[in-house]
Amino acid sequence: MSRAGHWAAQPGASVVNVLMANPESKSSLIMPGEATSTCWSCGTMRAVHFCSACGKVQPPVPVNYFTFFALPRKLNLDTALLEREFYELSRKLHPDLYARADQQEQEWSMEQSSLLNDAYRTLKDPIKRTEYLLRLEGVELEEQSKTATEKARATGEVKKQVVPPDLLEEVFELNMQLEELRMQKKMGEDDPALIEELRKQKLKFEEKYEALFEELKGYWNQWDKLVDSGDEEARGKVRDQMLDLLNRRNYIRNLVRDVNEALEN
Amino acid sequence: MSSDRIVGIDLGTTNSLVAFMEGDTPVVIPGDDGLNLVPSVVALDERDQIIVGNSARKYLIETPERAVYSIKRLMGRGIEDIQDELKLFPFRLAEDMQAGEVLRIKLGDKTFTPPEISAFILRQLKRNAERFFNAPVTKAVITVPAYFNDAQRQATKDAGRIAGLEVLRLVNEPTAASLAYGLDKKQNGIVAVYDLGGGTFDISILKLHDGIFEVISTNGDTHLGGDDIDNLLIRIALDDIKGDMGLDVSRSGEAVATIRKAVIEAKIALSAQASAKLDIEVPGGKRYQREVTREQFEQLIQPIIDRTVGPCKQALKDAKLKPEQIDEAVLVGGSTRIPKVRALVEDMFQRKPHTDLNPDEVVALGAAVQANILSGGSEATENMLLLDVTPLSLGIEVAGGVTDKIILRNSTIPASATQYYTTQVDGQANVAIHVLQGERELAKDCRSLARFDLRGVPPMPAGMPRIEVKFLIDANGILHVSAREQRSGKEAEIEVQPSYGLTDEQVESMILDSFDYAEEDFRQRQVIEARNEAETIMAALDKGKKSPAWEQLTSDERKRIAKLQKALNQVKAEDEYQAIRKAIDALNQGTMRLAELMMDSAVATALKGKTIDQADLGEGPQSGHPVAKADFK
Missing domain, CATH: 3.30.420.40 (ATPase, nucleotide binding domain)
Known part of the structure; x- marks a missing residue:
């Protein structure tokens, strides 16, 4: 598999888990709508993505997704407005509009429009938006993804995942039942009562999952009020609450997925 | 243009x-x-x-x-x-x-x-x-x-x-x-x-x-697709022929091709009719005949369209x-x-x-x-x-042979993702990355797109380099990868090994090979170019006819030019580029004195050495293919 001398057998073994939001995200606070320099083509002062005077695409500068859309770092967001903005910017930046331009402009348009698409995809989804903001704030979610689970299974590492304390009892019981179901399936037996019980449990967790989203919206409001306040301590508190909530939410999602898998198999 | x-x-x-x-x-x-x-x-x-x-x-x-x-x-x-x-x-x-x-x-x-x-x-x-x-x-x-x-x-x-x-x-x-x-x-x-x-x-x-x-x-x-329906019908026909006549014709390319043609015709007919007849001559002179109703056909294809x-x-x-x-x-x-x-x-x-x-x-x-x-x-x-969107998720192989998805399916393209890598051994110079496409959890179940070798990582203790790899899917749905070591700012060199693709060199050599089979292309190209030239020279001539120089020609000269122009017009419609070229040359020769006169009267010195299509009002060459060179000394 590996042709590179002493490189380990697994090519991706040393992936550092970092996403788009990086150290530069904090330093790249180009303010919404602020002109950053002059247009390479016509010389007027320009905005971030394209020149407002001559319409030409501009070389990409590292900005975070909120800045890209000239939005404050708030969590309540008018998605209809975001969509309109997305369509407007697409009409300025998409590579189809630069098919006849020189190679440099084509490249800029490809990069700018991929940034636009990545930003839109992240911001329009309420959970992805919250996760992204938390990462901008320097906190990282627990590895709840299925990949992380599989990876932990394959390497024998302990997955960074903690059972939320308030769920401990229910989760313990559910896991026992799941184990029982798997055993029964292995033996070729069928226990309708157990299956019915698991379905019920699953429903309960699904309701919890939905309720958490409503709870999250409450934190959004708190966060948005604090954005301009400069109260670092209060902000930090809301941030941690959101982080905790998302971790719990992911945990439940995985749990429901496991139950579904066990029921289907 | x-x-x-x-x-x-x-x-x-x-x-x-x-x-x-x-x-x-x-x-x-x-x-x-x-x-x-x-x-x-x-x-x-x-x-x-x-x-x-x-x-x-x-x-x-x-x-x-x-x-x-x-x-x-x-x-x-x-x-x-x-x-x-x-x-x-x-x-x-x-x-x-x-x-x-x-x-x-x-x-x-x-x-x-x-x-x-x-x-x-x-x-x-x-x-x-x-x-x-x-x-x-x-x-x-x-x-x-x-x-x-x-x-x-x-x-x-x-x-x-x-x-x-x-x-x-x-x-x-x-x-x-x-x-x-x-x-x-x-x-x-x-x-x-x-x-x-x-x-x-x-x-x-x-x-x-x-x-x-x-x-x-x-x-x-x-x-x-439709191929699958055809193949199903072919297989049924082959089985029938074997069962009814004891003939196995599945190895005969010609027989299978004949059956294929017949079942496709029947399939098409069944979209409009309630039944269709198969009547196929089988090697050995016998005929395979069968009627298929639409109902039967629909039952047969149900699993395919499902x-x-x-x-x-x-x-x-x-x-x-x-x-x-x-x-x-x-x-x-x-x-x-x-x-x-x-x-x-x-x-x-x-x-x-x-x-x-x-x-x-x-x-x-x-x-x-x-x-x-x-x-x-x-x-x-x-x-x-x-x-548009990318139809399949893009991932990279991580520990345990697992796919880590970095761009999810149905993401609007262009789309990008950035990953950071480091080294595991002091002084390690290369990092290998395996890129995959597909929805499955395990790398072996996804489609291998390419293996990349990041080369020339600056010598540093293990874990120190921070290599930023950017994956970008362009508007065609095709992946591009670039990499940079962040601490040194050095662009890492990427060696791509497409899993099933052609290398650039292979494509180049195929372009050359294709000319062996492209006689017809070459000929067509010649015809098109010759026709374009003919158009250019005749347009110039039409303008020349309106100039004072035209009146200076003798009536014989004018008649001769008209005859040559007519000849070119006729031959232009045909597919023989040599004939068109010959007629162009003849017209060029025949109009040489007209070109001279036009030049003398207008911008004589500036345009010296040009043929009629170029002498035209001093606009310079209009076609990318200069016409036969006439020398005016």
């Missing part, structure tokens, strides 16, 4: 077409046989010349070992992917094929890769367009199944290059179809495009919004939509002529699907619309913009 003319091409499994925008309407360009569809059949004749399209079809039956169809099924695939195809299709692989190598198909004694064979089809379409425009065509938009992966897209792009076409954009077939429909409908709403062609199935769900065609989700099966249901449901789920939220359903692809398929679509989306546009042509027409958009647009396409 004509050199900027971009055509739209539907490179299909069964048929291929080329189209362009004539004013506000996309139109298909017919071949020299007058037909719009060019069958995607390639044959090598007795003189080792390549034959494409309708004239190649007879070779499928007469010399099946020198002909190939449905080559699209093999694009971007490796030998281990096509075991099923090999059982069902008469593809003849080169004997010395190795695993992991790009496929090579035998035609007679020669071997060609699937992109080369596709390039022969593209070249035929290019030639048809050049004949139509009477000008060279070098730029194209080519359509691909939405569910094509990176390797299949790359192979299609390579085919374009080998055929001498700059592929400005690969457009997904169902999306192209929606452009053709959207052109005259101009309305907002959610549209489902169901595209069942000869070899591929796609479903795409789009949101139309004031000219923006935003694909929300797409799904499909790149090995599902395979389209899963992808449709998944596409709806990914779009977070219920069937009743679909405003319009559109049918694309020849196989959607089957009434049972139409019923299935109607049932699925709870509305009668649109069939106003010819399902064989709509994709090519849409490609022409996209070509028009890329060339700057026109009134008809003003405000139209296509936002």
Whole structure:
């Protein structure tokens, strides 16, 4: 598999888990709508993505997704407005509009429009938006993804995942039942009562999952009020609450997925 | 200018077409046989010349070992992917094929890769367009199944290059179809495009919004189509013949090709009639006769068309939509002529699907619309913009052979993701990355796209380097990778090893090879160039006739020029470039004194040494091909 001398057998073994939001995200606070320099083509002062005077695409500068859309770092967001903005910017930046331009402009348009698409995809989804903001704030979610689970299974590492304390009892019981179901399936037996019980449990967790989203919206409001306040301590508190909530939410999602898998198999 | 003319091409499994925008309407360009569809059949004749399209079809039956169809099924695939195809299709692989190598198909004694064979089809379409425009065509938009992966897209792009076409954009077939429909409908709403062609199935769900065609989700099966129905019917016929007559003709290429032709005709007939008759002559003089009712046919094909249901449901789920939220359903692809398929679509989306546009042509027409958009647009396409998605998730292999997805399916393209890598050993200079495409959790179940070696990482203690790798899927759905070591700022060198693709060198050498089979192309090109020159010289002559110099000629001279001009006009329409050139030379000679006089009277010194077409009002050379040089001393 590996042709590179002493490189380990697994090519991706040393992936550092970092996403788009990086150290530069904090330093790249180009303010919404602020002109950053002059247009390479016509010389007027320009905005971030394209020149407002001559319409030409501009070389990409590292900005975070909120800045890209000239939005404050708030969590309540008018998605209809975001969509309109997305369509407007697409009409300025998409590579189809630069098919006849020189190679440099084509490249800029490809990069700018991929940034636009990545930003839109992240911001329009309420959970992805919250996760992204938390990462901008320097906190990282627990590895709840299925990949992380599989990876932990394959390497024998302990997955960074903690059972939320308030769920401990229910989760313990559910896991026992799941184990029982798997055993029964292995033996070729069928226990309708157990299956019915698991379905019920699953429903309960699904309701919890939905309720958490409503709870999250409450934190959004708190966060948005604090954005301009400069109260670092209060902000930090809301941030941690959101982080905790998302971790719990992911945990439940995985749990429901496991139950579904066990029921289907 | 004509050199900027971009055509739209539907490179299909069964048929291929080329189209362009004539004013506000996309139109298909017919071949020299007058037909719009060019069958995607390639044959090598007795003189080792390549034959494409309708004239190649007879070779499928007469010399099946020198002909190939449905080559699209093999694009971007490796030998281990096509075991099923090999059982069902008469593809003849080169004997010395190795695993992991790009496929090579035998035609007679020669071997060609699937992109080369596709390039022969593209070249035929290019030639048809050049004949139509009477000008060279070098730029194209080519359509691909939405569910094509990176390797299949790359192979299609390579085919374009080998055929001498700059592929400005690969457009997904169902999306192209929606452009053709959207052109005259101009309305907002959610549209489902169901595209069942000869070899591929796609479903795409789009949101139309004031000219923006935003694909929300797409799904499909790149090995599902009319071919599968044909193969099923062939197998039944072969079994019947074996059972009834005790004859096993499955090894006879000619017999199978004859059966194939008959069952396809029956299949087509059954879309309009309640029953169809099969009447096939079997080797040994006997006849195989059987009547198939539509009911029987529908029962037989049910399992095949049912395979389209899963992808449709998944596409709806990914779009977070219920069937009743679909405003319009559109049918694309020849196989959607089957009434049972139409019923299935109607049932699925709870509305009668649109069939106003010819399902064989709509994709090519849409490609022409996209070509028009890329060339700057026109009134008809003003405000139209296509936002397509990547059909499959992009991932990288991480510890334990697991796929870590970094760009999810149905992400709007261009899309990008950045990953950071470091080293595990002090001074390690290389880092290997395995890129995958697919939805499965384990790397071995996904499609391997490429292995990258990051080279030249500056020597540092283990874990210190921070290598930023950027993955970008462009508007064609093709992956680009760039890397940079952040601490040193050094660009890391990337060595790409495409898993099933051609290297740049291979494509270059194939471009050269293709000229061996391109005599006809070369000849056509000569004819077009000669005609252009003829036009130029005659336009100059017409202007000359209005100048005072014309009056200075004797009436004999004027008569002679008129005769030469008439001769050139006549020969211009023919396909013989030598004859056109000869007539041009004659007219050039005959008008030499006129050119001299024009020059003397006007800007004599400045224009000395020019021929008539250049002497014209001092505008300088108008054609890229200077006419025969006359020396005025």
